[in-house]
Amino acid sequence: MEQQQEGGSLGISAVSNMSTPDSMIPFPTELIETIIDLVDDEQTLQATSLVCKSWVARSRFNLFRVVELCLPTHLDRFSSLLASSPHIAPHIKEIAISENSLLALLRPTMAIVARLPHSLLRHPHVKPRRLSVHHQLWLPTRYHPEYLAGLSQLSSISSLDLYDVTFATVADFSIILRALRCLRSLSAIHLDAQRQLPPEELAAIGTDLPLLTHLRVMSQYPTSVIDWLLRYSRFPALYDAEVSYEISGIDPSQGLGTFWTATGSTMENLSLTISKRASGSSLPDQAIEELFDMSQCKALRALRVDCRHEREVTPDWAWLVWSLSHLPRPSALHTVTFAFQHSSHALATLHQFTADLDRVLAESPSLAFLHHVAFEFDYRNPSEIDQDEAALLAKFPALQERAVLRIE
Template identity: 30%
Template sequence: MPFLPPEISDYILDYLHDDTRSLAACSLTCRDWVPTARYHLFASVTLHSARLCAAFANLVQRSPLIAPYVRELNVSKLSKHAESDSLLVERTLRTILTRLEQTHTLSVSLLNAQSIAIMQSSLTRNPSVTELHLQFCEFATFGDVIDLLSAFPELESLALRGVSWGDASLGHHAPRATSFPKLRKLRLGRDVDTSTLLDFVLCGSHHRSITELAACCTSEDGAAAVGALIENIGPSLRHLELEWCPSRLDVDAIFLPRALSPRPRSALESVSLRCVIPQDCSIPWVNAFLFDLESARIKQIAVEIRLLGDLDALNWEEFQKMLSEARFGGLEKVLVKVNLWSGVPLDKQEVKDILRKKLLNLEARGILHLA
């Protein structure tokens, strides 16, 4: 059989990264292909049933060399398992989590308080996880949230969406709060008690390492909490993604809360503003934010719009005029992304054509990007 250099075979196998059937066949064909095939086959593992938990636990027990290949673990929907499977899930999760010593990303979604408790009982301090995603999870107490986060001392990136807790107190979990990780990236989506979480972060001075922040604000209280965090992070903040979408949209205009106004002399390098344009409503808050923005390092500004109403709800003339000022002379990219909702009498190309005509100066500078 002709000899194929390992660099070439690895290159070919890399093209099959999402073709599990072919990768499995390759691993059975040639012993030299096994490491690369496993690298792609087990890079991301999803467990969404007691049966899958048991099967994967059995696999890593019988073939311990597989565990180091798992870089991302997704645990989802275990709340739907039968009561009789609870012990099985608890036992198998403990087996799995104690063996995945190279996993850097953990995603947990659609778990109720009981399933969260089962998972937490299986966790010890895990130094390998640096990125954690929690979506639509229910905790019994806020202290349980802190307890979970403290299990990952090297955690750098945290994303929360739809995370709730019954009791906002720390309770007996307070001592663990001292081991809270030093986050670099924090993403706060919808349906999170931002005030409680950020109050804890600020009171414990856990914000000092944050350089990237993404936050969705739907209330004045949430905006105040996010604003306080931005102010306390200060010039360490390099990248900001902000969505202001108040729960009440039956108004004529959506204004910028004072708490979210940019701080003077910031060191921001990129800003992304996300907004909804409802029917018969203007959104002056976007331009108001840019009016107050001062950063000598700003390189990129992005605006992402969910369009239900009139595209002219944002004053594009004012938008372009501000971004043409000397303070934005270092801009390298202005991205405008418009997501069309059903009922809007425009298509994607028509929207792009309209925006190009309204933003001719930015287009001429070669920095305008439309999506």
Template identity: 25%
Template sequence: MDNIEDSRLQSRHPSLSTEIEENVIDYVYSVDDITTLLNCALTCRDWLPRSRIHLFSAIRLSTREDMYSFCDFLDTHLEFPMLIRSIIMAPNVFEKKPACLLETFPVQLLSRLPRLRGWALRNDLASDRERNISHHPIILRNLRRSSPVVDLDLESLKFASLTVFLRFITSFVQLRHLRCNAIRFDQKGGLKPYGIGGLNLTTLQVGGIPGGALCTLLDRTACTLESLGIASQQDVDGVSAMLSRMSNLRSLTWDIQHEMDWDRITEALSGTPTVPTFMSFRANIFNLDDLWCLKYYGGKELVFTFLEMKLQSFTINVCAKKVHPLSTTIRSMTMFAKFSDEGLYPQLIFTGATFLDELYRPKRIAISPNLQRVAATAQGLDGGILLWNISDGISVRSWHIVCPMVVDPAVVSPQVVFSPENERVLIVGVQGYAYVQDLKWQCRMASIRCAYSLFAAWSPHCIVFLTRTGTICTWDPATYRPIQDYDVFEPLGGVTAEQCRGALLFSPDNHWLAAHFNAQNGLATWILFRVVPDCGGGAKLINPHSLKELSSLAGSAKESPDFRFGEVAFDLESTRMAVLDRLVKVHIWDIAQATPIHALIVDMSTTLAGSQFNNQSLKWPVLPTKLAFSGDGRNLLFLHLKGDDSQKKVQLEVCCAKTGHLRNPLGMQGILGSGPPVRISCDSDAYQFSSCGRYLVASPETGGIIVWRTSDGSLVRRVA
């Protein structure tokens, strides 16, 4: 009995369901693996019907003998004509007269294939001595009456003239999709309209045809065309002018071979009137000598033209021969822009990029108010924006690149500011523009045109900009419209963006705004504003107080304070404010009253004896320093660097915020561990305290970010 049971078990073979088997065969067909598809047809009887459907869906004929044999096969096997949906006519070396094969197709096969939808004519072996393809008028008339062809593919064909070519393609009255590549004409001359019908194409892909023929095709199908693909750069101006007439155009793809062609295309398209239905643009750029010859990763004029259009996608595929040794490590890249459901401004982001190495150098860092995200501008991407997601302010979970196309590498690295609700980020300092990006939908929400803006701060009531002319501008965060300008700083003529230094900071309760502005070797001060929300939206800045004048009136400072450091901090209760001056003294004000009171001066120079800050002749700008109140408001945190150029160490000084007594300094771990020392950038913008003073984020020169706890100086996380 046991032997009988074993034999029964061995005779049973596992089998798949019919749906799974058919899905496997469909996948083999989708990847165009004909050899495997033939093996599937010969494997078992159950797989044959599904495999036969795909094998007979497209037939390729290479000689006239093949065509005659195929016609005889169709006459004797009446079940197969219903399976054939596409015919490919491609003469091979055994066909002595390729033109005859390409011309006889309508007569021999049209009546035998009732479900035919696609027809392809390809003559890859054509030469200049090959005779022209010509169809008798009777054949064209029969095509016009009964042709079911919807897709037509023409490649490497030679016609007598443009007129003959147009008469041929207009004979297919149901034609909707046309692909033409490497089409030549034996004669050049004017177009003869006799015998040429209309075209109702929805898709047109062209390449390697004369510019006059392309413009003629576009002229005859402009009203119905929805998708246009161009693989040549001839007559760029003529094609661009046609776009305004394509009322139904939704997608445009353009293959580009050289930098000069890209410049011509972007210039022509920038001046083209907007197509109401235009939703997608794609550029495939090949064989570039240098990736960075593309301005703004793909043409500033074209980018800003499409910013005002409700595009669903904006894709640029780039492949460069070499990489600029100083600018970037990107070999190739794919970028696209997408919109939110509301159809707002797009955001350009990387979808795929090939890097020689991953080296990102954050320049200016911002921490979201809820301690969940860190954003920074990246030196390795010429000012691109990096975004890290932080879980509970402790562990860095993931990071991705956001919006690398909005920055001009020629200007100063822009500033990144989070919105109060943590869902938006403001990128300011990009040639007079400021961009509002939605972090949830990864789309651009607004472009703010604030001239010469360099610094910004964001509160629930207003967005404040500080320009390099010393003007403070307020904008409505709901409508992104200007509210009022305040000329509180003395304008400095002839000052570049790199020479300006400033800062804007709202108090935690958003009732105070501290503003700082100065230029190299110029006077500087802090001005404190009272922020009054407006019932109609926005806010006003009233009662400006100069901290330098308040210090002089108080008489608590023996020397006139020099506020060129530009560092300020508020406590969480918004009752005190601390400012660092150039003499390494921390001035603390009581801002609970209507007029700030100069309450305390903490002299840090004695603690920093022997360090870089004990040099009164040190020229501006000095090494980076940062200020912050601790979370409980009892201590004041002061950041500085110690050590020589070969080995720098971040040190956090802690002093009592009431008495000014210094506590033991905290060495920030993770910099000088057991491995080789890590160089820390001397740029003060590469460091940032969280608003509550619990965490410190910095960027080493090797890239990435480092997060510490300010309570004990312990390392939270490091991302290379």
């Protein structure tokens, strides 16, 4: 019998030998595995791993697929478990770090993120595909001199998810991206820097992400870290992007406009959420032209505009009308989706701009290939009693005549 380890927030345990014969299980293996996949409780997964031999692999997969590290002792216990039970290594697909502690600030070299590369390299059979870092002060230049060299050896990591992560400067973010050179997916949500760099230094530390195909960014103003990423990074293979961005009038440092030029030749799918810093005020024409000129997005095929955050009584959608009317000619765009909370929300939000949207979407020469305009609601009432849904459709007669308008 193998030694049982305490799981805690690590989500890790060892498995003992089984005594129940597989022939006693009357269900197909596929059904059993589906049921085990639905279990999200560690103790239950430990129990399923003890039932019989055929349940072990799937139980281990779900127990060890994501390793969560929240305290420095978690990393030590994880390393000890790998040393005693190396057979779990192939099941580990994601390392999730969430260390919101004073230790990361007072003793940076003892932080989990500082010690992780060395710990993983001691166990070469562990090849995680995803690294998630939450609520972390990440200071790579204050760690061991060999830290970045160790990080660069974790070549199996193809996805990096950052949530509420703070760097000393954008330069720290840049060298982390350079070290993780095999990234194919990047999520950068609410990143910050303790100190700002002058524009000439920001340009000098720009980086290439040659394999990146999926990008998700979310930032509220000021957006310095995200602006650097959008303005000074190159994404020659980017296919799918989700951008949530807050705008503050005319700000030459904001990088959204540059991003369209850098990704225009490859990006096919875009989900866009735009908010304004000053509620109720219209964006200046200069800001719209600088930030929403998507005429270089010649590969764009699907555009989703997420409006669920919008709660202003008279929101400003002039940027959207302008952007749609300035797509490349001809545009490859064939699907436009508007996401709202419900039909009443859509009707009230688009009230002053429905005529302009209907005209641009139905009549613009750039949108000759458009064959699907959809309203996507979080929830719907039955169509026969939803008067706002019918009223919303009535606001788009030209699209209805082209038979491309639908509600999902």
